[in-house]
Amino acid sequence: GAVVSQHPSRVICKSGTSVKIECRSLDFQATTMFWYRQFPKQSLMLMATSNEGSKATYEQGVEKDKFLINHASLTLSTLTVTSAHPEDSSFYICSARDWGGQGGFGSGTRLTVV
Amino acid sequence: QQPVQSPQAVILREGEDAVINCSSSKALYSVHWYRQKHGEAPVFLMILLKGGEQKGHDKISASFNEKKQQSSLYLTASQLSYSGTYFCGTEDSGGSNYKLTFGKGTLLTVNP
Numbered sequence: 608g609a610v611v612s613q614h615p616s617r618v619i620c621k622s623g624t625s626v627k628i629e630c631r632s633l634d635f636q637a638t639t640m641f642w643y644r645q646f647p648k649q650s651l652m653l654m655a656t657s658n659e660g661s662k663a664t665y666e667q668g669v670e671k672d673k674f675l676i677n678h679a680s681l682t683l684s685t686l687t688v689t690s691a692h693p694e695d696s697s698f699y700i701c702s703a704r705d706w707g708g709q710g711g712f713g714s715g716t717r718l719t720v721v
Numbered sequence: 722q723q724p725v726q727s728p729q730a731v732i733l734r735e736g737e738d739a740v741i742n743c744s745s746s747k748a749l750y751s752v753h754w755y756r757q758k759h760g761e762a763p764v765f766l767m768i769l770l771k772g773g774e775q776k777g778h779d780k781i782s783a784s785f786n787e788k789k790q791q792s793s794l795y796l797t798a799s800q801l802s803y804s805g806t807y808f809c810g811t812e813d814s815g816g817s818n819y820k821l822t823f824g825k826g827t828l829l830t831v832n833p
Contacts, residue, residue: 613762641821650723650808651763651823700762708768712755715762 610634611703613713620691620720628686628716630701637703637710640684642676645698645715654699657684691720722746724811726824733799733831741827743809744791752785752792753810753821756803763808766794771814796829804831 610633620626630640639658643651655671657663657678665671673695678684684703688695696719704710724745731739743752751770755763767776769785769792776783780797796803806828810821 650825656820711765712762
């Protein structure tokens with residue numbers, strides 16, 4: 608149980624374009640989803656927390672207008688990187704949990720902005 | 722505040738044991754352990770909740786000392802597949818939003 612699916616696994620986009628990353632809970636209801644970013648050889652840093660049906664809560668220093676998060680259902684959250692620039696190139700990972708605290712991580716998305 | 726992991730790196734021979742520690746300056750509600758192989762997403766190992774529990778599966782176990790605000794991950798009779806970076810993620814006792822703060826990681830290398 609607690610399977611989290613994340614797509615795409617890799618994406619290359621041109622500078623200035625937007626990219627959408629999906630995070631789905633396959634066998635549980637994800638009341639809360641989390642988005643993390645991991646730069647090379649660094650740890651995971653929480654970007655934002657989203658509760659189903661509510662606006663996401665962003666961590667300090669994360670631009671909410673640049674990283675749009677939507678959590679419209681109990682099984683899907685999306686992260687859209689708008690007007691991507693090379694410095695946004697990173698490994699983005701989602702995780703999800705249900706009310707009971709069970710959850711898991713997505714397989715990650717490696718974003719390269721050229 | 723980011724938990725402190727120690728050691729930063731450890732090299733083992735197959736079959737040897739290792740301990741990875743995770744310490745926080747804040748009171749903790751839970752500690753999560755993950756292993757990440759190069760180029761892949763972290764893989765969940767286990768969660769320990771306050772109350773001083775101990776958990777384990779196969780030859781990987783962990784303990785959580787709430788009073789000391791620290792957790793330790795024990796790898797016994799290490800296998801080549803144990804190689805990777807181990808992260809602990811901590812949840813503050815005052816938090817109710819499953820907000821994890823990850824340590825910088827411990828790079829474990831198991832050699833034949």
